[in-house]
Amino acid sequence: MTEDNPFTPTEPSAETRAETGGQRYTPVDEIPDVAPSKELDWRTRIVAATPTAWRVLKYGVAIAVAVLWIVPFVGLFMASFRPLGEIIQGWWHLEGMTVTLENYRRAWSYQTAPMGRALFNTLIVTVPSVLVVMLLGAMAAYPFAKFEFPLKTTLFFLILLVMAAPPELVAMGNYNTLREIGLFDTYMGLILVHIGWGLGWVVLFLRNYLLGIPKELEEAARIDGASRYQIFRTIILPLSTPALVSVAVIQFTWVWNAFFFPLVFMRSPELYLAPQVLPLMRGRIQVEWGLMAAGSVLTMAAPVILFLLLERYYKRGMVAAVAD
Amino acid sequence: MDGVSKYFDAGETVANYRLDLEVADGEFLVILGPSGCGKTTALRLIAGLETPSEGDIYFDDECVNRRSPSDRNVAMVFQNYALYPHMSVRENIAYPLKIRGIPPDERDRRIEEVTELLHIEGQVDKHPGELSGGQRQRVALARAIVREPSVFLLDEPLSNLDAKLRQEMRSELKRLQDELDITTIYVTHNQEEAMSMADNVVVMYRGTIQQIAPPEELYARPRTAWVARFIGSPPMNLFRGTRRNGAVDLGDAGTVTLDGVVGSDLEADTAAGDVSLGVRPEDLFISTDPPTDGNAIEGTVDTVEPLGEYALVNVSVNDQLVTVKVSDAGVERDDRVYLTFGDDDAYLYDENGELLTRTASAKTT
Known part of the structure; x- marks a missing residue:
């Protein structure tokens, strides 16, 4: 109990202070506002700023890896903005470069499957797949994180188990089911498959996040009179914003870029999604590199824009989460 | 709650309990004991966050064992304050009122009253993350007081504050309790807090009550070694x-x-x-x-x-x-x-x- 006693003096007694004289203490007004700058000549500064060989090597490797990553993207961009004649020799030949939007115009209204329509189709599939997964995922993750119920561990294990299955395996069963119930070659069917496929990791991800929310917050809300549902809506959901935003971005990217599921479940060309349309753009006689590049850039744009838009909320959510 | 005494009488065998405790209206009762003696559990039983596995808890003459915390009209302040981090101070204090469907006018009036009482008028638009420990403490108290509960439960509310603030809040809590005249149960491991604030102190040790007495008696006539x-x-x-x-x-x-x-x-x-x-x-x-x-x-x-x-x-x-x-x-x-x-x-x-x-x-x- 004594450590709690505010009266218990902790400083050394007055005698020891007096022995060393007044010199030991710096008067308060002598403390500078900013850290004193060091007086150094140029030679020392240069030496201090020059990296060591080891450091140079590390930077070299890091930069090389970064370049290796970025080069294909640069190539894609270059190809999408230039006529086919210029890029057939390789996009890195920069002499006589012409910048044109021709590829984009053609891709947008490509006759077999116009990119414009394909992108819109993709949006129709992606938005519900993301929103429903977020809502259902949060609703399923909450009890797994905070409640006690029979078979909790078993059920959770089952979810993990399903996640381990490869999409090719799932596809066969789903194909038959969708045919049976007449949802084959419909967006509803595809959306349901995406939701089911996404729920596994979303529940796991959100559960782990929700475990980190202190239980006192819920108890406080319970005492304040909130029902289970009110706690979920007014406390748990707002506090999970950062996790939900992560889920949205990742699930969006996954559904948007998904190639396999649309390939299996969508047959009518007018219902094709963007990733399905891309291979069609190859052309008959000659590979239309420029067209494909433009189509790829258009397809890639959506997840990137979404991420940029949500980054703000992402950060805000993070701040709210740590500010206890 | 017209001058009727409340009976709390809980026994929880698993946590080695057999508590007999009676708290009068308007009393400031402190449960004191070393860590792990079951004092927080006792408080949570009263709050309704735990259900007693044996024995009954009465508010007035009514058994509240099966009642949810919200039905008991208790307010609780947690050790880590448990402020809702995504809400401003005003929203935090308004939360229990909002849940109970109190109209906005009434809500604003009560919030103003309670923030004045606790001297946090200037902070209402800030978020809990921007507040100092003492201010958070006040907000947590405000959130509890604003509901005008019949029982006020405090779980080591001062242990996260530094010594000086703690002493300040101690006298303030005592003043508040005198002014509001709410039955208060306060859990602490700090005997100084217990002695200075309590009308009655319950000393707990290993899940049982060792002595219930006013502070002076506790000091002058300790019942056990x-x-x-x-x-x-x-x-x-x-x-x-x-x-x-x-x-x-x-x-x-x-x-x-x-x-x-x-x-x-x-x-x-x-x-x-x-x-x-x-x-x-x-x-x-x-x-x-x-x-x-x-x-x-x-x-x-x-x-x-x-x-x-x-x-x-x-x-x-x-x-x-x-x-x-x-x-x-x-x-x-x-x-x-x-x-x-x-x-x-x-x-x-x-x-x-x-x-x-x-x-x-x-x-x-």
Whole structure:
């Protein structure tokens, strides 16, 4: 109990202070506002700023890896903005470069499957797949994180188990089911498959996040009179914003870029999604590199824009989460 | 709640409980005990966050065992405040009102009232993350008070504050409780908080209640040896000895006659057995010469701790360290000293740790 006693003096007694004289203490007004700058000549500064060989090597490797990553993207961009004649020799030949939007115009209204329509189709599939997964995922993750119920561990294990299955395996069963119930070659069917496929990791991800929310917050809300549902809506959901935003971005990217599921479940060309349309753009006689590049850039744009838009909320959510 | 007493009577076998506790309306009750003694569980039982596995809890004359926390009209302040981080201070305080469907006008009026009462008017638009510990504490209190609950539960609300703030909040809490006259149950492991604020203190140890008494009585008449050692800083000294022929034999240190200590209304003087003689450090006096009359215990000075206002002298008596609180030490290590005390200041505990002295000591602090 004594450590709690505010009266218990902790400083050394007055005698020891007096022995060393007044010199030991710096008067308060002598403390500078900013850290004193060091007086150094140029030679020392240069030496201090020059990296060591080891450091140079590390930077070299890091930069090389970064370049290796970025080069294909640069190539894609270059190809999408230039006529086919210029890029057939390789996009890195920069002499006589012409910048044109021709590829984009053609891709947008490509006759077999116009990119414009394909992108819109993709949006129709992606938005519900993301929103429903977020809502259902949060609703399923909450009890797994905070409640006690029979078979909790078993059920959770089952979810993990399903996640381990490869999409090719799932596809066969789903194909038959969708045919049976007449949802084959419909967006509803595809959306349901995406939701089911996404729920596994979303529940796991959100559960782990929700475990980190202190239980006192819920108890406080319970005492304040909130029902289970009110706690979920007014406390748990707002506090999970950062996790939900992560889920949205990742699930969006996954559904948007998904190639396999649309390939299996969508047959009518007018219902094709963007990733399905891309291979069609190859052309008959000659590979239309420029067209494909433009189509790829258009397809890639959506997840990137979404991420940029949500980054703000992402950060805000993070701040709210740590500010206890 | 018209002057009816509330009955809390909970027993939880798993956590080693058998609590009988009664709190009067408007009372400030403090549950005091070391960590892990079950005091927080007791509070959570009252709050309704846990259900008793045995026994019943009554509010007035109504059994509330099966009632949810929200139906009990209790308010609770948590050790880590449990403010909702995504809401501003105003929203935090408004939350319980909003949930209960109180109209916005009424809500604003009450929030204004309570923020004024707690001096946080300037902070209402900030988020909890921007507040200092003391301010968060006030917000948590405001959120609890604004509901005008019938019982106010506080779970170590001050333990996250620094010493100075803690003292400030302590007097403020006491003032608030006096003003609002809400029945309050306060859990703490800090005896200073308990002693300074409580109308009644419940001392808990290992899931059971050791003593329920007002602070003065707790200090002056600890019911068991454990309470005696727990209350007071530094704690009470307990000399182990054997009771024999109306005296306590302390071995080499001497013998203490019990004439003055144990009242004649108690057991026969011939009662024997192992006992502990308790004397508080502040009731012991040191002298270097053997006293001519009265009881004295012989020992050797082990260390002296000067603390400015007073000094603590640790005296070794029969391999046992005994602390004496003196205003001026005047002794040194290895000095041979004699400890004396007034008969009224000594307590005798049997081998079970129960207080034997029945002479209600008139001493008050």
